[in-house]
Amino acid sequence: xxxxxxxxxxxxxxxxxxxxxxxxxxxxxxxxxxxxxxxxxxxxxxxxxxxxxxxxxxxxxxxxxxxxxxxxxxxxxxxxxxxxxxxxxxxxxxxxxxxxxxxxxxxxxxxxxxxxxxxxxxxxxxxxxxxxxxxxxxxxxxxxxxxxxxxxxxxxxxxxxxxxxxxxxxxxxxxxxxxxxxxxxxxxxxxxxxxxxxxxxxxxxxxxxxxxxxxxxxxxxxxxxxxxxxxxxxxxxxxxxxxxxxxxxxxxxxxxxxxxxxxxxxxxxxxxxxxxxxxxxxxxxx
Amino acid sequence: xxxxxxxxxxxxxxxxxxxxxxxxxxxxxxxxxxxxxxxxxxxxxxxxxxxxxxxxxxxxxxxxxxxx
Numbered sequence: 365x366x367x368x369x370x371x372x373x374x375x376x377x378x379x380x381x382x383x384x385x386x387x388x389x390x391x392x393x394x395x396x397x398x399x400x401x402x403x404x405x406x407x408x409x410x411x412x413x414x415x416x417x418x419x420x421x422x423x424x425x426x427x428x429x430x431x432x433x434x435x436x437x438x439x440x441x442x443x444x445x446x447x448x449x450x451x452x453x454x455x456x457x458x459x460x461x462x463x464x465x466x467x468x469x470x471x472x473x474x475x476x477x478x479x480x481x482x483x484x485x486x487x488x489x490x491x492x493x494x495x496x497x498x499x500x501x502x503x504x505x506x507x508x509x510x511x512x513x514x515x516x517x518x519x520x521x522x523x524x525x526x527x528x529x530x531x532x533x534x535x536x537x538x539x540x541x542x543x544x545x546x547x548x549x550x551x552x553x554x555x556x557x558x559x560x561x562x563x564x565x566x567x568x569x570x571x572x573x574x575x576x577x578x579x580x581x582x583x584x585x586x587x588x589x590x591x592x593x594x595x596x597x598x599x600x601x602x603x604x605x606x607x608x609x610x611x612x613x614x615x616x617x618x619x620x621x622x623x624x625x626x627x628x629x630x631x632x633x634x635x636x637x638x639x640x641x642x643x644x645x646x647x648x649x650x
Numbered sequence: 651x652x653x654x655x656x657x658x659x660x661x662x663x664x665x666x667x668x669x670x671x672x673x674x675x676x677x678x679x680x681x682x683x684x685x686x687x688x689x690x691x692x693x694x695x696x697x698x699x700x701x702x703x704x705x706x707x708x709x710x711x712x713x714x715x716x717x718x
Contacts, residue, residue, distance in 0.1 A: 551677065581677030603670045606663050607694075613660040614697075620653070629704060633697045640690045644671075647683060 375416040382412050385434050398455050398504050404437045455504045462500035465513065475502050486510065527646045538575030538585070551577050558583070565594055604641065604648040611637035654708050654715040661701040668694045 385408065411430045420426040444451040459475050461468060461482060472482060483494075485508040491497060499511040521528045535547040543555055561583045562569055571592070575585045582597040614634035621627045668691055675687035709716045 579678050579680060579683065580674040599670060600674075603667050606667045610660050610664050610667070610697075613656070617653075617657065617660075626704065629700050633700050636693050636697050640693050643686065644690055647686060 371416070371418065374418065378412050378416045381430075382408075385430075388434060388438055399506075400437075400440075400454050404433060407433050458504060459502045460499070461502055461508065462494075462497050462510075465495070465498055467494070477502075482508075534576045534578045534584075536574065536576050537583075538569070538572045541570045541572055541588075543569070547577075551581070553577065553581070567592070567594065600648045604645065607637055607641040607644070611641060652715055654705065654712070657701060657705060657708070661698065661705065664694060664698050664701065668698060 408430065411426060411433065414420055415423065415426040415430070440450065440454055444454045459471050461471055461475070461477070467479075467482070472479070477485075482500075486492075486494070486497065486500070489508070489510050491510060491512070496512055496516040497510055498513045501509050503509055517523075535544075535551050537544050537547045537551070537553070537558060543558060545555070548554060548558060558575075559569070562572070562585075565583075565585070567585065567587065571587050571589055573586045573588050575583060577583050580600065582599060584597065585594055587594060611634050614630050614637060618627050618630035618634060621630060671687055671691040671694065675684055675691060678684045678687060
């Protein structure tokens, strides 16, 4: 057999072995590698490369090294899941860099960070002013996580006291023109309903790229043909506007009526409708 | 437009809203939202009742405006 055929076979075998080993290592994404992961991966990579190029005189030695470097990390991972002490050694603990808005210089030294490094890490999080930071911590992976001071945090519906409608997860009922029966059933709907809804907006099922149903049973679709404009469902907005209109009508009737009882009835109706509109506003206006 | 026909129009749109809300309540699985929708549908229906009673009186007093 010529030399290159042997190399080919060896490399193919090692390639398959590497695929298997990577599976064995588990499912951590490359962006969250700890230093220990990093070392392991490099060692395994180098061993496989030297083996497949036959740089090691005795192939068995190489395979043994490979076995040690895959089995040990796998073992350490298993142990680290079970025991916190092992975890702290292998994965490091997180290091607090800024606490109560004050930079901890000794901790910075411990993780070998210069002030420039810290500033740059903060800038990556869109923070240009140290003063905005309440707390910052370096994760075991080397990323810096930051908690902003209360006043500098982005506003949420809760901090502004704004009521929000509860919304369940929308279901994707059509993908690439294919109807997802499972999702439809989960919403308590069927194909017949979907066809009717599509007919209402005048769209052929084959033309639908993505179709989603929200918690109120409204269908939102995106078409393959982007030249066709699909009207967005307006039922919710329409219901809200109609409520408001009816409320102001009631007020007008109350003003126009002379009979005291009737006047009271219309005024009361207006009041009820106003309450209804206010309560439903977050749900209907999403 | 007469008062009666205006009231009838408002009544019709209220009935529309009530049934829309009912449809939403049927679809909604989140309990909190469902409760919100059902409760408010009831309130709209209450107003519809007032309107219907008022219309009945109107039609009794002025039979010439009976019907649509």
